[in-house]
Amino acid sequence: MLAAFIGFEVIRRVSPLLHTPLMSLTNALDAIAVVGAIVLVGEHKSTLSFVFGFLAVVAATSNVVGGFLITDRMLKMFKSSRPTKP
């Protein structure tokens, strides 16, 4: 609940300029669900939990990697005119 509140406070201040990178970043962070999936695979308690966990790790990892990568690429594109054109 506290996190949701902090989230609200922090995100309300994000400029609309950065809404798309914000979404891809939160998406990558959300993929922290991978930790739960890793435990499922690692513990190998049943075939079902192993297979589902495996697929979940694949899905989440692709979000982590893809999410950070694209956020970074997007942010590199945002340039201010001030430093380049004095």
Place this chain on the structure above:
Amino acid sequence: MNTDLAGNQQIIEITYLIASVLFILSLKWMSSPATAQRGVRAGEIGMVLAIAGTLLHHGIVDYKWIAIALVLGSGIGIPLGMVHMTAVPQRTALSHAFGAFCVTLVGTAEFYLRTPNVPRFMMAVLSMEVILGSLTFTGSLMAAGKLQEILPQRPLTYKGQNFVNLSLLAASVAIAVYLVINPGAHQLFPVMIAVPLLFGVLMIVPIGGADMPTVISLLNSYAGLSAAAMGFVVDSKLLIIAGALDGSSGLILSIIMSKAMNRSFTNVLFGAFGQVQPSAVAGLEEKTVRSATPEEAAGILAAANKVVIVPGYGMAVAQAQHKVRELYDALTKRGVEVRFAIHPVAGRMPGHMNVLLAEADIPYDRLIEMDDINGDFPQTDVALVIGANDVTNPAARTDTGSPIFGMPILDVDKARTVMVIKRSMSPGFAGIDNPLYYLDKTLMLFGDAKAFVNSIVHELSGNTH
């Protein structure tokens, strides 16, 4: 041995705590373009720490398959991170689907590991996790399909649609409640997943492209909430925090988007989008428009002092952002002040236009939000609209009968001259006629956005040499 285990546990807790702090800082730094890259670094470090910490988990016996899954996931993730900027909306929808897929799978696995002894609170959050997860999964796949134009973009509506959708949602909630009371009834569990899967599909069917920014934000929020619910199931504070951050960010964005389209938030929550009927087309009379050639357009632009460019989805479709940049350069060189007016819902996801124009190297301090630029239109010599329609429609201000009445718009009609690049006179996505096009001061520039901007640029540079 035991102390060793406890020590490991402590290390895991500490890495999770640091990761949580980094995640929050990461979002905080996203608030300004100057610090945003630092934000991404913080997120990355947090993520690596959390994964490394998890690998210390004492129950883990099988590292081989974890490694394979991580490599495989990275193999899928890298191409997804390298897509073209115009494909960002569908990529985002797809990653919502992946996230939701992951959460649903984990939830299902956890249920079958624990059944029939699932405590009530656990069962309640578990149900929330898989219901939100599975509807987000199919919903996001549908949204991605529509954005990629694999599926028809036109909204599909039928009678009783909302009733069907709401009953499906109610059914899954009812099953969830039953399972909370009788956690042993595990044969119902697959039904609780199947029903929201179907709901996810049906929820997106009636949604048109113009509503996509709201829908993507909403799916983002659902994905976050389901991850937060999973955090309660696997007892991970880190996951609860990350999920809540994602959930609230999606929620805020969808509130901003629905405000920008003058839809009530409950309207959005229940998925009742795409209700706008193309009724206005019926009143189509023979009205005259004035059109102009690239040479004339170039002449007017060159003579102007202040130009505001209004980009929309049409610019994205035509991939015209780089040509627009050339136009910006050509005009700036002549001493014309050029700015861009960005409507919050222009494009197919929040902030879509900003990313495209940034990709084309247009400085972000030239991109002006709707509220900040609307007051400047009366002093603007030329408003050049490129592939935007509904967000410039003055009927939203004046015509109470218009389906978009009340929607905040960019007041381009107040500029001294308006030029609209458009492929044809066909009405926009919502099927609403735009009175802007029939004003005396409006010049229609018919053609493909990219080709047309190119010929204007050609004219402008031809005149200088």
